Amino acid sequence: MILLLKQLELQLSTRPGGRSARVRDAVLEAVHVELVHRGYLGMTVENVADRAGVHKTTVYRRWGTVDVLIADALDRGRDAGWTAPDTGSAEGDLIALAREVVDTFTDPGRSRVPIALVAAALQSGRARQAKRDYYTARHEAAGVIAERAVERGELPPQADPAELARQTCAPLFYRVFVSGEPLDHATADRAARAALAAARAGLF
Amino acid sequence: MILLLKQLELQLSTRPGGRSARVRDAVLEAVHVELVHRGYLGMTVENVADRAGVHKTTVYRRWGTVDVLIADALDRGRDAGWTAPDTGSAEGDLIALAREVVDTFTDPGRSRVPIALVAAALQSGRARQAKRDYYTARHEAAGVIAERAVERGELPPQADPAELARQTCAPLFYRVFVSGEPLDHATADRAARAALAAARAGLF
Known part of the structure; x- marks a missing residue:
C-alpha cells in the first residue's frame, strides 16, 4: 500500500496532468523521434510541431528554438531517471x-x-x-x-x-x-x- | 650540412611557395585568428577573406564554406607536426x-x-x-x-x-x-x- 502511494505520488509529481503537461509530453516525444529520424541538423520547430500534432505557434511561444526543445527533452530524460x-x-x-x-x-x-x-x-x-x-x-x-x-x-x-x-x-x-x-x-x-x-x- | 639540406627540403615540401601557397597560408592563418576571436558560430567566409586581405570570391571558389576552411586549417596544423x-x-x-x-x-x-x-x-x-x-x-x-x-x-x-x-x-x-x-x-x-x-x- 505504501508502495502504491509512492508510485502515485511519483506519477503526480512527474506528470501533473492537464493540457499543458500533455502538450509538453507530446512535443518532447516528437523531439526525440525527430532527432532519431533526422538528426540535429535536420530538426526544425515546424517538424516537431507537426509530429506532435500541436500548432507551431504553440511550440514557438513555449520553447522558441530547436536548442531549447532539446534542452527540455534532456531535462525530462533526467527526471525519468x-x-x-x-x-x-x-x-x-x-x-x-x-x-x-x-x-x-x-x-x-x-x-x-x-x-x-x-x-x-x-x-x-x-x-x-x-x-x-x-x-x-x-x-x-x-x-x-x-x-x-x-x-x-x-x-x-x-x-x-x-x-x-x-x-x-x-x-x-x-x-x-x-x-x-x-x-x-x-x-x-x-x-x-x-x-x-x-x-x-x-x-x- | 645534411641537417640544413633536410630543413630546406622540409621547407620546400611544406611551403612550396608561389602565389597559391601564399594565399593558402594567409587564409588559413586568418581562419585561426578568426576562430580565436569569434569562435565557430561567429565565423564567416567574408571575415576570413577580409582578415587575410584576399578577395572573398577567391576564398569561396577555393574553399566554399567555413567547415572546409576549418578542415584545411586542421590539415595544415597536422602537417606542421x-x-x-x-x-x-x-x-x-x-x-x-x-x-x-x-x-x-x-x-x-x-x-x-x-x-x-x-x-x-x-x-x-x-x-x-x-x-x-x-x-x-x-x-x-x-x-x-x-x-x-x-x-x-x-x-x-x-x-x-x-x-x-x-x-x-x-x-x-x-x-x-x-x-x-x-x-x-x-x-x-x-x-x-x-x-x-x-x-x-x-x-x-
Missing part, C-alpha cells in the same frame, strides 16, 4: 555500463540523440546547462557502482564515487566526439578494466 | 601531456579552436575526416611516450602504444564536450596517473 547496472561485481557493472554507451553509439538511430545534445550544447547556453545537469544526475546515479564495490571490499574507499563511471565512459565518448575512431565491445571492456585498475590503485 | 613531451619518465610525460590539454581548454581564446573543430566535424563530413586524420597523427606522435617507457622498463610491452595517450586525454575531453565539468591541473594529473595504472596492469 536511470539505474546503474548491478551484476554483483565492479568489473561486471563497469563492462555493462561501457557496453551500454557503445551500443548507443553504434546504433545509427539511437546515436543521433546524444550527438544532437553535444551539438546543441556547443551552440546554446540553455542546452549546455541542461546537458551539464543531465550528466551530473547520471554521475550521481552511477556512483553506486563504486560504493557497492567498496562495501564488498573490492575497492579501497573512493574520494569521488562518480569518477570510476566517468573514467569508464570517457575513452568511448573521446572516440565518438574527438578522434572519430570506431567503437566495439572490446573497446568498452578495455575502458572498464582500465578505470577499475586506476580505482584499485586508489587514484579516484 | 607536434612533439610529445620528453621528461625522462612516463608519469612526467603523461602529466605534461594532460596539462597541455587542460591549459588549452582553460584559455578562453585557445580553447575556441578545438571546440570549433568538434562543432565543424558534427556538421560536415570534410571537417570530420580532417579531424580524424589530425588525431591519428597526434596519437602516432604520442605513442613514443609508451615506447620510451617500455624501453626504460617502466611498463610491460604495449599492444597499442597510442592507447596510453588516448586514455590520458579522454577524461579531459569528456569534461569539455560531454559532462561540461571544469578542468584544472589536479584533474590532468589524475587522468595521467589513471592511464598509467592501467598501462602498468598490461591493459593497453
Whole structure:
C-alpha cells in the first residue's frame, strides 16, 4: 500500500496532468523521434510541431528554438531517471555500463540523440546547462557502482564515487566526439578494466 | 650540412611557395585568428577573406564554406607536426601531456579552436575526416611516450602504444564536450596517473 502511494505520488509529481503537461509530453516525444529520424541538423520547430500534432505557434511561444526543445527533452530524460547496472561485481557493472554507451553509439538511430545534445550544447547556453545537469544526475546515479564495490571490499574507499563511471565512459565518448575512431565491445571492456585498475590503485 | 639540406627540403615540401601557397597560408592563418576571436558560430567566409586581405570570391571558389576552411586549417596544423613531451619518465610525460590539454581548454581564446573543430566535424563530413586524420597523427606522435617507457622498463610491452595517450586525454575531453565539468591541473594529473595504472596492469 505504501508502495502504491509512492508510485502515485511519483506519477503526480512527474506528470501533473492537464493540457499543458500533455502538450509538453507530446512535443518532447516528437523531439526525440525527430532527432532519431533526422538528426540535429535536420530538426526544425515546424517538424516537431507537426509530429506532435500541436500548432507551431504553440511550440514557438513555449520553447522558441530547436536548442531549447532539446534542452527540455534532456531535462525530462533526467527526471525519468536511470539505474546503474548491478551484476554483483565492479568489473561486471563497469563492462555493462561501457557496453551500454557503445551500443548507443553504434546504433545509427539511437546515436543521433546524444550527438544532437553535444551539438546543441556547443551552440546554446540553455542546452549546455541542461546537458551539464543531465550528466551530473547520471554521475550521481552511477556512483553506486563504486560504493557497492567498496562495501564488498573490492575497492579501497573512493574520494569521488562518480569518477570510476566517468573514467569508464570517457575513452568511448573521446572516440565518438574527438578522434572519430570506431567503437566495439572490446573497446568498452578495455575502458572498464582500465578505470577499475586506476580505482584499485586508489587514484579516484 | 645534411641537417640544413633536410630543413630546406622540409621547407620546400611544406611551403612550396608561389602565389597559391601564399594565399593558402594567409587564409588559413586568418581562419585561426578568426576562430580565436569569434569562435565557430561567429565565423564567416567574408571575415576570413577580409582578415587575410584576399578577395572573398577567391576564398569561396577555393574553399566554399567555413567547415572546409576549418578542415584545411586542421590539415595544415597536422602537417606542421607536434612533439610529445620528453621528461625522462612516463608519469612526467603523461602529466605534461594532460596539462597541455587542460591549459588549452582553460584559455578562453585557445580553447575556441578545438571546440570549433568538434562543432565543424558534427556538421560536415570534410571537417570530420580532417579531424580524424589530425588525431591519428597526434596519437602516432604520442605513442613514443609508451615506447620510451617500455624501453626504460617502466611498463610491460604495449599492444597499442597510442592507447596510453588516448586514455590520458579522454577524461579531459569528456569534461569539455560531454559532462561540461571544469578542468584544472589536479584533474590532468589524475587522468595521467589513471592511464598509467592501467598501462602498468598490461591493459593497453
